[in-house]
Amino acid sequence: MGDRITIEPVTRIEGHGIITIDLDDEGGVRDARFQVTQFRGFEKLTEGRPFYEMPAITERICGICPVSHALASGRAGDAILGVHPPETAVLLRRLCNCGAFIQSHALSFFYLSAPDLLLGMDADPARRNIVGLVAAHPDLVRDGIRLRQFGQQVIEMVGGRRIHPAWVVPGGVDAALSGEHREAIRRMLPEALAIITRTLALFKQALGDFSAEIETFARFPSLYMGMVDGDGKLDHVQGRLRIIDATGGIVADAIDPVDYRQHIGEAAEPWSYLKFPYYRPLGYPDGLYRVGPAARLNVCNGCGTPLADREWAEFRSLERGPVSSSFHNHYARLIEILYGIETIGELVAQPALTGARIRALAQPNFPEGVGCVEAPRGTLIHHYRVDDNGLMTWANLIVATGHNNLAMNRGVLQVAHRFITAAEVPEGALNRLEAVIRAFDPCLSCSTHAIGRMPLVVRLRRPDGSILREISRS
Amino acid sequence: MSPEFPKKVRSDLNPSRVLTFRIDGRDVSARADESILIVARQNGIAIPTLCHLDGLSERGACRLCIVEIKGSARLQPACVTYPRQDMEVVTTSERVVAYRRKILELLFTERNHVCSVCVSNGHCELQDLAVELGVSHVRYPYLYPGYPVDASHERFCVDHNRCVLCLRCVRVCDEIEGAHTWDVMGRGITSQVIIDLNQPWGTSETCTSCGKCVQVCPTGALTEKGRSVAEISRRRRFLPYLQMMRERRDER
Numbered sequence: 001m002g003d004r005i006t007i008e009p010v011t012r013i014e015g016h017g018i019i020t021i022d023l024d025d026e027g028g029v030r031d032a033r034f035q036v037t038q039f040r041g042f043e044k045l046t047e048g049r050p051f052y053e054m055p056a057i058t059e060r061i062c063g064i065c066p067v068s069h070a071l072a073s074g075r076a077g078d079a080i081l082g083v084h085p086p087e088t089a090v091l092l093r094r095l096c097n098c099g100a101f102i103q104s105h106a107l108s109f110f111y112l113s114a115p116d117l118l119l120g121m122d123a124d125p126a127r128r129n130i131v132g133l134v135a136a137h138p139d140l141v142r143d144g145i146r147l148r149q150f151g152q153q154v155i156e157m158v159g160g161r162r163i164h165p166a167w168v169v170p171g172g173v174d175a176a177l178s179g180e181h182r183e184a185i186r187r188m189l190p191e192a193l194a195i196i197t198r199t200l201a202l203f204k205q206a207l208g209d210f211s212a213e214i215e216t217f218a219r220f221p222s223l224y225m226g227m228v229d230g231d232g233k234l235d236h237v238q239g240r241l242r243i244i245d246a247t248g249g250i251v252a253d254a255i256d257p258v259d260y261r262q263h264i265g266e267a268a269e270p271w272s273y274l275k276f277p278y279y280r281p282l283g284y285p286d287g288l289y290r291v292g293p294a295a296r297l298n299v300c301n302g303c304g305t306p307l308a309d310r311e312w313a314e315f316r317s318l319e320r321g322p323v324s325s326s327f328h329n330h331y332a333r334l335i336e337i338l339y340g341i342e343t344i345g346e347l348v349a350q351p352a353l354t355g356a357r358i359r360a361l362a363q364p365n366f367p368e369g370v371g372c373v374e375a376p377r378g379t380l381i382h383h384y385r386v387d388d389n390g391l392m393t394w395a396n397l398i399v400a401t402g403h404n405n406l407a408m409n410r411g412v413l414q415v416a417h418r419f420i421t422a423a424e425v426p427e428g429a430l431n432r433l434e435a436v437i438r439a440f441d442p443c444l445s446c447s448t449h450a451i452g453r454m455p456l457v458v459r460l461r462r463p464d465g466s467i468l469r470e471i472s473r474s
Numbered sequence: 475m476s477p478e479f480p481k482k483v484r485s486d487l488n489p490s491r492v493l494t495f496r497i498d499g500r501d502v503s504a505r506a507d508e509s510i511l512i513v514a515r516q517n518g519i520a521i522p523t524l525c526h527l528d529g530l531s532e533r534g535a536c537r538l539c540i541v542e543i544k545g546s547a548r549l550q551p552a553c554v555t556y557p558r559q560d561m562e563v564v565t566t567s568e569r570v571v572a573y574r575r576k577i578l579e580l581l582f583t584e585r586n587h588v589c590s591v592c593v594s595n596g597h598c599e600l601q602d603l604a605v606e607l608g609v610s611h612v613r614y615p616y617l618y619p620g621y622p623v624d625a626s627h628e629r630f631c632v633d634h635n636r637c638v639l640c641l642r643c644v645r646v647c648d649e650i651e652g653a654h655t656w657d658v659m660g661r662g663i664t665s666q667v668i669i670d671l672n673q674p675w676g677t678s679e680t681c682t683s684c685g686k687c688v689q690v691c692p693t694g695a696l697t698e699k700g701r702s703v704a705e706i707s708r709r710r711r712f713l714p715y716l717q718m719m720r721e722r723r724d725e726r
């Protein structure tokens with residue numbers, strides 16, 4: 001008889017997560033890591049393509065946040081052309097981005113996380129999903145669907161298509177906004193505002209039940225990174241990077257995305273396809289930083305819109321200094337939805353929004369360009385190099401899940417320490433492992449897994465590296 | 475370009491012979507110098523085409539317009555086949571449709587046609603044909619050639635990965651613009667359209683940068699630079715007009 005070949009389930013599935021927990025001699029948890037198998041070779045794939053095709057190509061990376069990739073790519077393209085997009089184009093990009101944030105955050109909160117949050121972590125997994133939620137909180141589910149729809153409709157009216165709009169181009173955007181669509185968006189605002197106000201109140205009420213999760217969901221001091229405008233207010237599209245430390249002190253401010261490499265290093269580990277970015281001055285792995293909704297609210301001096309600012313102040317009073325539990329990403333998402341709705345209100349009031357000048361035309365004038373935006377899940381960097389004719393020679397993308405990679409690993413370890421003992425893995429511990437990852441909302445919990453649970457493999461390893469047990473839930 | 479193409483003559487001096495034949499069982503009448511394709515279209519009978527373009531000479535390159543002719547074992551391309559008295563033509567037999575689909579599938583395998591990231595998405599004749607002929611999947615292995623993109627021209631870009639070798643660009647450049655910048659090299663599916671003596675487009679001395687080739691390309695192979703996915707739409711109305719004006723000048 002020949003050797004037996006075993007194919008692990010995770011090797012056949014792209015973009016699924018695997019958690020490996022290493023046990024010590026006493027059966028306690030020694031180490032835990034979270035592995036991702038995404039984004040293989042994407043940078044290689046685009047070699048030789050014209051740079052202006054990049055927004056549309058990179059949009060295909062993710063089904064939930066194509067707008068963010070298109071925007072980051074468009075901005076890298078702006079830099080290669082060496083142009084400033086016209087005012088109308090900038091306003092439209094912002095508007096589209098607000099729609100993207102609202103729909104993505106609504107998906108994350110209402111569809112993916114609300115079952116955990118409102119039915120309880122220890123609830124029967126057969127009920128702890130969107131279907132169970134419909135039975136228990138039909139109004140909330142309806143609100144979630146409406147809110148997501150609102151975000152999608154904004155994208156559709158601005159970008160022409162709900163998913164993959166192919167509308168951001170280097171130098172601006174490719175279609176203007178009609179007065180009719182502006183009005184249509186304006187009319188939808190009150191309902192959206194009412195929904196988010198209700199949901200925030202409900203969430204804040206439920207917060208008391210989650211002290212254990214708040215304590216353990218990647219709650220540790222770390223650096224945070226996010227984009228802010230000149231006054232330190234949230235700016236998802238045109239801002240500059242700011243990094244703060246665990247006490248809230250600013251360690252780097254107004255970083256032009258072009259200089260990101262002076263501040264961010266990227267380490268690789270043999271066991272994961274995802275790179276491990278770190279804050280360079282502190283080295284690897286001490287330079288662990290976090291991005292995403294909570295990180296953004298931590299780094300900024302306020303949102304810049306009245307209602308969101310009030311919520312922001314309340315949010316920041318949760319802890320002295322930055323809010324350190326990643327559990328609060330859920331909270332931060334709701335505040336950002338509110339901020340997005342208010343910002344849309346401001347944008348549709350601007351006469352320039354429906355202008356006709358939407359694209360600056362130029363030849364590629366610079367061999368290199370960096371585009372950086374805040375995606376719903378965190379900072380997104382596109383860095384391109386092109387030849388004289390504008391064909392791609394090199395690309396580097398750092399996605400939010402990458403920035404958070406170190407933190408997610410630390411969070412998984414924290415949960416494993418607390419909830420897994422002597423090789424006992426209760427269902428509640430599995431749920432929490434999954435939920436801590438979901439608090440970061442990584443791309444792999446992508447749209448296709450919106451209903452039901454994340455396909456997750458948890459593997460317990462003996463000190464000698466052999467596998468004690470494998471629990472898979474796909 | 476096509477030697478067997480009957481010479482255009484002034485019809486008032488030498489009236490062409492008019493003949494009658496049958497397409498799909500219908501009696502039709504035609505002039506002897508009109509191809510089966512033209513006659514079919516005049517009679518509202520649709521035959522799919524790819525390399526054919528109104529205003530350019532026929533090339534017979536793609537073979538998507540194949541039809542069955544009673545008494546002939548071989549299928550004939552309708553765009554370069556001329557009717558004969560009492561001929562019987564069938565445009566949509568099972569055999570014809572199966573072959574058309576095969577030809578189209580093979581076209582897809584020969585280069586890298588990825589609609590979702592192509593500038594022509596939504597305005598592409600290859601894509602439209604696939605929809606029309608119901609090609610939902612391809613039964614042959616893809617070849618995945620890795621042709622480099624030539625973006626050296628100031629305004630235009632050629633991506634051979636999306637070329638279907640219809641040679642419309644070659645014909646429009648030669649016949650309408652009169653520059654003959656484009657030509658073909660190689661054989662079979664490794665043929666490639668080339669600029670002048672196979673050099674980067676940006677270095678061409680014959681190219682007038684008129685952009686006609688870009689307007690006639692059926693796929694996303696020839697594009698205006700800076701156009702993003704699905705952004706290309708072609709303007710071709712100038713073609714029959716230019717052709718008509720040239721003919722008028724020749725007649726004077």
Ligand code: SF4
Nearest residue numbers: 637638640641643691
């Ligand atoms: S480049 Fe376009 S027009 Fe020219 S042969 Fe190829 S597909 Fe036809």
Ligand code: FES
Nearest residue numbers: 525534536537553
């Ligand atoms: S259209 Fe007749 S061969 Fe192409």
